[in-house]
Amino acid sequence: MNQHTLSMRLERVAAHMPAGARLADIGSDHGYLPVALMRRGLIAAAVAGEVALTPFHAAQRTVRDNGLEKQITVRRANGLEAIEPQDDITAISLCGMGGETIRDILENGKARLSGQERLILQPNGGEQPLRQWLMENSYRIVSEELLSENSFYYEIIVAERAGPVVYSAEELYFGPLQMQARSPVFLSKWQRILRHKQQTLAQFAKARQAVPDVKVHEVAQQARWITELLG
Template identity: 65%
Template sequence: MNEQTLSMRLERVAAHVPAGARLADIGSDHGYLPVALMLRGRIEHAVAGEVALTPFHSAQRKVRKHGLEQQVSVRLADGLAAIEPADRINTVSICGMGGETMCEILQRGKHYLSGAERLIFQPNGGERELRTWLMENGYQIEQEELLRENRFDYEIIVAVPGAGSAYSAEQLFFGPRLLQARSEAFLAKWRRVLRQRQQTLAHFEHAQAVPQDKAREFSKQVEWITQVLG
């Protein structure tokens, strides 16, 4: 992967960034996404925020290499603190970290947001926790996508401001839009997860001192998945 050729999942994230957006990419991982979108003429301005020095310096080098210093601001900052009012950001992307970490970033830095931004996430696990935070903080899930890359399943979640969105426990678990669409990728993922959960429950039956709340949670998930797969 480089600034010319993104990974499949970053390409799908890029597809959800509106044309002409002013993008803040938080945890920018060497600046691949904002630099690629700027080189393609897709966005107007970008902030690449990074908390770690190595990817921060790498993103700076990429921006300089392509002469994009005026269009892409690379900032060493903790989460959403990379965003300044003068940036007039209208789209935020956060990719490649756990959903729980994304929730922490959003909770800690929500005062840096105007509340009107389009939020695009590609979590590595913790999708249910992320959806729950969005629901509880005045966002509705506008789009979701599921793809498989290098033997891993990845979900993309796009949220926009919209009070009054209430999702059921099952919708938070599967994703309301994914559950509605039931794509082949979605069904294939949950067939795999069902096998794993059933194997785990079988192990629980022969194990000692299994936490009862965990066993109940897995049993409930197996029931939900079985119903969805029909």
């Protein structure tokens, strides 16, 4: 993967970018996503934010090597602290981190969100607490996508602030739009997870030490939801 050829995961993230967006790519790593989007003429400007020194320098190098220093600003900052008011950001991407980490970045940086941005989120697990945060902060999920790459499942969640929104516990767990679409990759993912849940429940039953009732109940409920979903 480089600024010319993105991974399938980042290509799908790119597909949800509004044309002419002013992007903040938080946790930009090498800066491949904003550079690729800029080279294709799909965005107007970008900020690449990175808290760790090595990827920060890598992003600077990628931007410099492509002659895009005027269009893409690389900032070393923690989370949404990379965004300044004068950036006029219209899209924020957060990719390749746990859902809880993305949630915490959004929560800690809430003051820097205008509410006009499209959020394009690609969590590695932890989607449920992330969707919970979106609901509690009046973000409606406008698109969801699930893809399988190198035997991993990746979810992309696109959200926009749209006033109060309510999702059921099951919708937060599976994804409200994914539940409706029921794509083959979605069903395959949940078949795999159901097998894992059933194995976990069997291990709980054999465990020498009592597993807390609340934990058993949680896993059993999830297994029940998945069974009903696949039914």
